[in-house]
Structure formats: structure tokens, C-alpha cells
Amino acid sequence: MxxxxxxxxxxxxxxxxxxxxxxxxxxxxxxxxxxxxxxxxxxxxxxxxxxxxxxxxxxxxxxxxxxxxxxxxxxxxxxxxxxxxxxxxxxxxxxxxxxxPAALLVKTIDQLLGDGGNGDPAEETAAFTRAQLATAAASLADMLGAVASGRAVPLRAVEASVEAIEQAAGASDIGDLLQVVWSYDDLTYQHCMLVAGLAASFAHQLGFSAEDRKLVTRAAVLHDIGKARIPLDILHKPGALDAAEQAVMRGHPMLGYEMLVRQGGLRPEVLAAVRSHHEYLDGSGYPDGLKDAEIGDIVRMITICDIYAALIERRSYKPPMAPDHAYAMLVLMGTKLDAALVRAFESVVLKTAQAA
The missing domain is CATH 3.40.50.2300 (Response regulator)
Known part of the structure; x- marks a missing residue:
């Protein structure tokens, strides 16, 4: 273009x-x-x-x-x-x-380019997935751009992302979805899309209702919203952060949570995922050191997806971890994560392995 x-x-x-x-x-x-x-x-x-x-x-x-x-x-x-x-x-x-809106922009461009799959069912599904994820990514760009400039979170853009990712996850194999997501060079978009795509697929795998699938996907889309307020030199630093930079980065859950609480209009489960997706069941996480029953099921799901996504991301300065190795890392985390959910997540991992 x-x-x-x-x-x-x-x-x-x-x-x-x-x-x-x-x-x-x-x-x-x-x-x-x-x-x-x-x-x-x-x-x-x-x-x-x-x-x-x-x-x-x-x-x-x-x-x-x-x-x-x-x-x-x-x-x-x-x-x-x-x-x-x-x-x-x-x-x-x-x-x-x-x-x-991003969804209308994507739809119009696809129509003008004639990206419809030419009657082949597999091509039509792939074209649908690409269009849905492009809509989600463009909506994420609107969302993160607004937050980075100090404006309110545009909930219309959030819902466009949620709808597009949930539909793509329902129509496509997670492997097809990840292939599109991995094509994004911007690590912020890649990570947000990976976590949201994995979470949506996980919710489908667990047999959640349509409403609950959207709730999980919404929590995933917003879980890292606080990073939009983190300085870019820290957010995009290639390699390890020093202690001071790490302290700034670890502030993103509270930044996102406080921003969304002030704005209002979101369910407690979504706010909990934004604030607590770095909490562990053994109390070793942050920012609140929550333990066991203090951590809800949706937060537990988002945490698993967040860790797994970080391990399989494709970055210029490090190769992605193979899906089976990334899953083994989740298992080795033991009592930090919900063991039953980690076992259930394996079926999602097997599908990502086909795309790697």
C-alpha cells in the first residue's frame, strides 16, 4: 500500500x-x-x-x-x-x-483489494482471519495511541479488538492466527495480539459461553494497557532492563488499573486482570503479593497466556522458544500457576506448535 x-x-x-x-x-x-x-x-x-x-x-x-x-x-x-x-x-x-473506525477501514481496503479467498474455503478462512486480526491490530493502535497521549481509553476500539480476535479464534486454528500475529514487527502489538489470541483460543478450548469468551478476551486485550504510559526507551529496550528500569516497568499493572478505574465502565474481572496478571499463587508476584484464592480464574488464565506469549515471541535480538519448551517452562513454575489450567492449556500449545 x-x-x-x-x-x-x-x-x-x-x-x-x-x-x-x-x-x-x-x-x-x-x-x-x-x-x-x-x-x-x-x-x-x-x-x-x-x-x-x-x-x-x-x-x-x-x-x-x-x-x-x-x-x-x-x-x-x-x-x-x-x-x-x-x-x-x-x-x-x-x-x-x-x-x-478501524473495522470499517480494514473492511473497505479488503473490498477494494478483492481479498476474499476466490471461493476456496481454506483461503476464505485465511482471508477472514487476516481481516479480523488487521481490524484488531488497528483498533489496538487506536487504543494504545490514545492512552500514550493522555486521553481516555477508547472503549469502542477495545470492543472492536475483542470482537475481531474472538471471531478469528473461533473461525481459525490458533496456528493460523499466530502466523498473522508473528508478522507484526512492533513488539507491543505482537505481545498484545498474542496474549489476546491465546486467551480467546483458551476460552474456546474450555467451552466458555460467548459472553464469557468475550470477557476473557477483553481482559487480555487490556491487561498491558499500563505499558502505554511506560517510556519507549524502556519498553523497547533490546535486552535486560537494569534495576531502575525494571522498577518503572513493574509499575505498569497499577498504572493501567488506576487509569481504568478512573474511567469506569469495566467489569471487576477485567480490572483484576489488568492489576494482577503478574501475581502468582505462591504469593511471589506483584504488585500486591496475592495468594491462592485471592487470584481469580480469569487472572490465572491471562497470566498463563502472558508468560507463554513472552516465551514464543519473535524478536530481533532473540529467537522464539519452541512451543514445547515454552510449555515445559510453565510446568516447571509449579505452584506459582494453576496446575489444572496449565494442563488444559496444553491443547492450545499443541496447536501453536504446528505453526512454529
Missing amino acids: LLITDRVDGHPDLARRLGLIRACETVILGAEASPRESRPAIVIGDVDLGRRESVEAMRQALARHRGKTTPYLCLLREMTVRTAIQARAIGATEVLAADA
């Missing part, structure tokens, strides 16, 4: 959202290099069409970068009849509001 924008910073938030859907390059209007050797599959325009000079510049940019049959999705900052007509006049295949 190619994003053409008139924002001098390249609109990194939008570029990040699009990059989670599929590989995306950005050019800044008026500062384009020579035409690319290959045409993009789709052009996304983020330009102020209320300015005559921007309209003409965009027309020229499209002539330079767009193929004859390449779809052009125009994102309008002001969704008016005038701007929609202007977008169509310069060749827009489709128009959307610039603040359209």
Missing part, C-alpha cells in the same frame, strides 16, 4: 494503522521521490481537499504513483458533499471519513 499525505510528519499514527493491515509506504505530498518501480496495490490519500493547491498536487501525485487499475481510497477530514465530489473528481474509488 502507498499512503500519500500532506502532513509534514507523514501522519505516523495513520501509517502505523495501515502498516498493521499490510505493508505500507508513505510519501509526503510535494516531496515525492521519482515514481516507484512497481505500482502499489492500493493508494490511500490523506490530503486536505478543501485547499485548491492540495487538490492539484494530489492529482499530480496520483498520476505519478497510481496504476490505471489501482484503487484509490480517499480519507476525508471533512465529510461533506463538496469534499466527496472533489475526491471523486480526482479519481477516488472510495471515500471514508478520516476518523472512520
Whole structure:
């Protein structure tokens, strides 16, 4: 994909959202290099069409970068009849509001690209999974971006992620789901998606009702929300953290919990998962040193998924641990984790092993 924008910073938030859907390059209007050797599959325009000079510049940019049959999705900052007509006049295949929900953005791009599986059931399932996870990742980007900038957690984005991940987990083998998740370079998105995908699959495996599956997935999506307030140099540090950095990082459960309590609107089980997913049954965890019955079942599930996800993540500075070795690590943790749930989780692990 190619994003053409008139924002001098390249609109990194939008570029990040699009990059989670599929590989995306950005050019800044008026500062384009020579035409690319290959045409993009789709052009996304983020330009102020209320300015005559921007309209003409965009027309020229499209002539330079767009193929004859390449779809052009125009994102309008002001969704008016005038701007929609202007977008169509310069060749827009489709128009959307610039603040359209992630699910609608993903659906529109998939429709324009014709990603439907061509009638083959396996391909259709894979296409559905990719679309659902792209929706979830783009929604996560909205959620984490809002929190990082000090705004409230956008619950609409949370629910879009929950719905998309839960549907993908129900329609696909967890191995197919993980293959898509592993393609994300950003470790924050990769970890959030891994934990949520594993948790959703775990809930399916345990035979939870639809409502309870969504509750578990919601807890997983939000469990690390406090990390959005952790400095990036600590969050993305390659290698081990020093003692001071570790202390900052260990503050993320309380940061997330307090933020969500202030905002309101979430069930106690979700808040408990955010605050207590680093607690262990033997009392050796943090931040509260909870033990045994003080730790609820959903927290226990999220903790198992969180640890397992961290072990199998694909990072540039370390290879992922093989699924069977990662599961063995869970078993070796003994009384720290719920033994019955760890045994039940093995069936999820066997499916991840097929994707490794």
C-alpha cells in the first residue's frame, strides 16, 4: 500500500494503522521521490481537499504513483458533499471519513483489494482471519495511541479488538492466527495480539459461553494497557532492563488499573486482570503479593497466556522458544500457576506448535 499525505510528519499514527493491515509506504505530498518501480496495490490519500493547491498536487501525485487499475481510497477530514465530489473528481474509488473506525477501514481496503479467498474455503478462512486480526491490530493502535497521549481509553476500539480476535479464534486454528500475529514487527502489538489470541483460543478450548469468551478476551486485550504510559526507551529496550528500569516497568499493572478505574465502565474481572496478571499463587508476584484464592480464574488464565506469549515471541535480538519448551517452562513454575489450567492449556500449545 502507498499512503500519500500532506502532513509534514507523514501522519505516523495513520501509517502505523495501515502498516498493521499490510505493508505500507508513505510519501509526503510535494516531496515525492521519482515514481516507484512497481505500482502499489492500493493508494490511500490523506490530503486536505478543501485547499485548491492540495487538490492539484494530489492529482499530480496520483498520476505519478497510481496504476490505471489501482484503487484509490480517499480519507476525508471533512465529510461533506463538496469534499466527496472533489475526491471523486480526482479519481477516488472510495471515500471514508478520516476518523472512520478501524473495522470499517480494514473492511473497505479488503473490498477494494478483492481479498476474499476466490471461493476456496481454506483461503476464505485465511482471508477472514487476516481481516479480523488487521481490524484488531488497528483498533489496538487506536487504543494504545490514545492512552500514550493522555486521553481516555477508547472503549469502542477495545470492543472492536475483542470482537475481531474472538471471531478469528473461533473461525481459525490458533496456528493460523499466530502466523498473522508473528508478522507484526512492533513488539507491543505482537505481545498484545498474542496474549489476546491465546486467551480467546483458551476460552474456546474450555467451552466458555460467548459472553464469557468475550470477557476473557477483553481482559487480555487490556491487561498491558499500563505499558502505554511506560517510556519507549524502556519498553523497547533490546535486552535486560537494569534495576531502575525494571522498577518503572513493574509499575505498569497499577498504572493501567488506576487509569481504568478512573474511567469506569469495566467489569471487576477485567480490572483484576489488568492489576494482577503478574501475581502468582505462591504469593511471589506483584504488585500486591496475592495468594491462592485471592487470584481469580480469569487472572490465572491471562497470566498463563502472558508468560507463554513472552516465551514464543519473535524478536530481533532473540529467537522464539519452541512451543514445547515454552510449555515445559510453565510446568516447571509449579505452584506459582494453576496446575489444572496449565494442563488444559496444553491443547492450545499443541496447536501453536504446528505453526512454529
